Amino acid sequence: DTGVSQNPRHKITKRGQNVTFRCDPISEHNRLYWYRQTLGQGPEFLTYFQNEAQLEKSRLLSDRFSAERPKGSFSTLEIQRTEQGDSAMYLCASSLEGPGHEQFFGPGTRLTVL
Amino acid sequence: RKEVEQDPGPFNVPEGATVAFNCTYSNSASQSFFWYRQDCRKEPKLLMSVYSSGNEDGRFTAQLNRASQYISLLIRDSKLSDSATYLCVVRFTGGFKTIFGAGTRLFVKA
Numbered sequence: 001d002t003g004v005s006q007n008p009r010h011k012i013t014k015r016g017q018n019v020t021f022r023c024d025p026i027s028e029h030n031r032l033y034w035y036r037q038t039l040g041q042g043p044e045f046l047t048y049f050q051n052e053a054q055l056e057k058s059r060l061l062s063d064r065f066s067a068e069r070p071k072g073s074f075s076t077l078e079i080q081r082t083e084q085g086d087s088a089m090y091l092c093a094s095s096l097e098g099p100g101h102e103q104f105f106g107p108g109t110r111l112t113v114l
Numbered sequence: 115r116k117e118v119e120q121d122p123g124p125f126n127v128p129e130g131a132t133v134a135f136n137c138t139y140s141n142s143a144s145q146s147f148f149w150y151r152q153d154c155r156k157e158p159k160l161l162m163s164v165y166s167s168g169n170e171d172g173r174f175t176a177q178l179n180r181a182s183q184y185i186s187l188l189i190r191d192s193k194l195s196d197s198a199t200y201l202c203v204v205r206f207t208g209g210f211k212t213i214f215g216a217g218t219r220l221f222v223k224a
Contacts, residue, residue, distance in 0.1 A: 042214030043214045044214070091158075103160075108157055
């Protein structure tokens, strides 16, 4: 399967712990996006990479959140000192460059903070 | 005011019915428009792009009205398999920041 993959698919953690998620985009896609989705809402934009450069971060992304894409391929999203409000589905998407290109989504990582 | 607004529904329609969803957006710098479909506990998938001239893909027709800043999706001859959440998506100039509406839920019943 050459689609977008995310790991882990599920993560349960205790409040205050750090968690890291990984996204592997479609290989030829140079754009990578992170979103957060909660029940009954659409995906909320968190951040975006073009190759290895992080070009935009949403104000939703507090200082506890950091994302990297070190070699322009896979990306990681880390949440430090997790809070119960961080519980959500974290979705990664990738696309080719250009506004009209489809974003292909991965299956997401569901985070539960106890 | 949210940047992209949709009626959350749910829309409950019988098989064969025609149903229409509308979506409004607030930022005139919006450049590209899409409808995505999301099944329960699945990731969103592109249904269709929305072009200024309007476009059709089988039973689905999408239209854009830039002057009034709204997008519509029309589904004809609804099938049971059309039951899903339909997400209106707006992408801003520059092509990266993407805003999703909260989605409209559709249930098609036999």
